[in-house]
Amino acid sequence: MNGDSSGEFVAAPGVTAEAERARSHRRRPLALLGLAVVAGALGLGIYSGIRARSAADTALRQTTAEAAISAVNVVSPKPGEPTREVQLPGTTQAFTDAPIFARTSGYLKRWYFDIGAHVKEGQLLAEIDAPEVDQQLQQARADLETAQANLRQAQITADRWQALLESDSVSKQETDQAVSTLSATKATVDSNAANVRRLEQLQGFEKIHAPFDGVITARNTDIGALIDAGSATAGRELFHMAAIHRLRVFVAVPEVYSRAARSGASATLTLDEFPGRTFHGTLVRNANAIDLASRTLLVEVDVDNPQGELLPGAYVFVHLQLPREIPSVTVPANTLLFRAEGLQVGVVRNGQAQLVPVTVGHDYGTTVEILTGLQPTDQVIVAPSDSLTSGTRVRIAGAPPPGTGK
Template sequence: MTPNGNGELDATYDDRLSKGGPPPRRSRRGAILGGLAVLVLVVAIGGGIRERIAAERRLARTTEESAVPTVNVAHPDVGAPSEDLVLPGGTQANTDTPIYARTNGYLKRWYFDIGAHVKQGDLLAEIDTPEVDEQLRQARADLETATANFKLADITAKRNEDLLKTRSIATQERDNAVGALAAAKATVASKQADVARLERMQSYEKVYAPFDGIITARNTDIGALIDAGAASAARELFHLSAIDKIRVFISVPETYSRAVHVGDKARVTLDEFPGEAFTGTLVRTANAIDPASRTLLTEIDVDNADGKLLPGAYAFVHLSMAKPAQSMTIPSNTLLFRKEGLRVALVRDGKAVLTPITIGRDYGEKVEVVSGLKATDEVILDPSDSLVSDTPVRTEGPTVAQTKQ
């Protein structure tokens, strides 16, 4: 029973219940509201479960996608870049010789100093040789004596020949006269040779330039004692170099020895001429490998009519190597060094495949591949050292452009 507005108990609710009638409207509304609350709660719980399941699925899918590495790939470049074999060398004069004295004496006068340009036959110096001059005078006097004796022996021989015809002398005397004539003739020839030798020695008092060139050294001065010859005790008077043509000698490694040929052109560069190259010609090789260095001695000649190049300079020779008929190049950062051998990682059907290759020449940022690749292969750049075959991978970015950078 409930109280009414007058404070009295309302028996309507109990009466309705006792008579089997429907519950009052307020009770039905509360039940509906309670059911709705339960329904909302169930829906909220179900939505949360579905959201959690969807999130877990997204997380699993993201995890799976993250587990597949993303790689950049590049196609091999067909053909090899033009390669220059750069080797150090030294420049030498086309003709280079020390000039020694051929006679003993004292330097009387010199006419050219270092850096002077001389022509063949120019007088470089004069040597005072008093001993040779004295010996020559004595030799000439001996020759005159021998000549007089020869003339006397000739007259005697002829006279004895005539006397023998008249039986005025014995045959022995005629023979003695003939023998004396022959001896006198030989003596004259000996004295003549001695005079000629000393005259040649005297001619060496004047030192001449043997060819056109430049005086690169003068190692004597007026009054210096001159020793003949090129023995260890002797000292060169001048050093003469012909630099109209410069020779550059290089040592070509044995592996490249078959790639150099006589007549090939070469570029020669020097540090003192930045940005400038001189054209030379390969003129000869030693045709033998040096067993100590395993290199081939090679000579390149460079025209130097203007005298710009100097002998003794350090130079670099650039030799163009022939391109292989069929070759490919790939970036150096695609190589994998494994205990089984050299490998590269290719992308095939969404998986990484380790493929053995054979490389040729090393160009620094790129290497030549002579076998193991095709032009259509996708080669992985910067592969992980732990990468194994059949690992799923995903490519990203341009492929061909990677090799052009």
């Protein structure tokens, strides 16, 4: 029994070692799997961290790049009108304006019309009392009758001497003297007749008539006033008349707008006393020469005034239409850049700013006319920075940033 017991005791350790090895073999794959899981988790963590940092760096670079691109506001140029209106000041003048002077001396007997009166051609305006002229006319008529009587006597004498000459009853010398006396008497009659006509005309000037249809704008005399003939004495005009059925407007057109001063062209007039109303006129003539002192072209515009609404001497604005020979556009005035190279504007092309030289035409205040350098399809930068240069990357304000896909 002792031997059996010792055999069992010896066999027990072998069985245990075998079991331990079996268990070790079973635990090794599990350990390797655990190590693999841990290594995978660690690698995944490292990869995720590196990827997140790379994405953050990329986003930061993109944000920085986008922040470096300036946002600008743009405007599209507006096409110019086919014609441009030029507004120039002018003054209305009566179509016919004349002072009325006396052609004979005397005293004013009576006057019939005062200022503001509308008169017709030939109407009697005033009468002058000139007794000296009347007496001179009577004397001249008497002298004419005397000369005519002498002429008749000279005619009879000349005829008689010529008849006697045929029978040689008188000499040729005496007959020639009689004929010469007849000729001299005829000349005396003609002279006296001319003097009578002259005095009759002077007497006719005692009545002052209106030379044309118009309105009396001034009366500078009164009953009993001494009247001096002629216009040599300043301030002695009796009346002043103006024809206002049509008015003239003389306008000084600057040389740069002289192309608008074409004879036959239409023009419109506006006056401050007629707000909202326009009057139409016609450009009838121009001086065809530039004034050297003012560099302007004198133009006459005629305006019909049948109702007499427009008054001579009124201040008016004359609107002339100037055709455009060069197509133009208009842009806001705050788009201009004043550089040493001249006037420029910034335009956005392919995401970059480009500085374009331009030629300015008319300045309208808040906007300016651009003759060359821009097209209606351009995108012009509003209020550009003074440091803006060609090639600078810009983006239009309100547009999605590039690369967003929106």
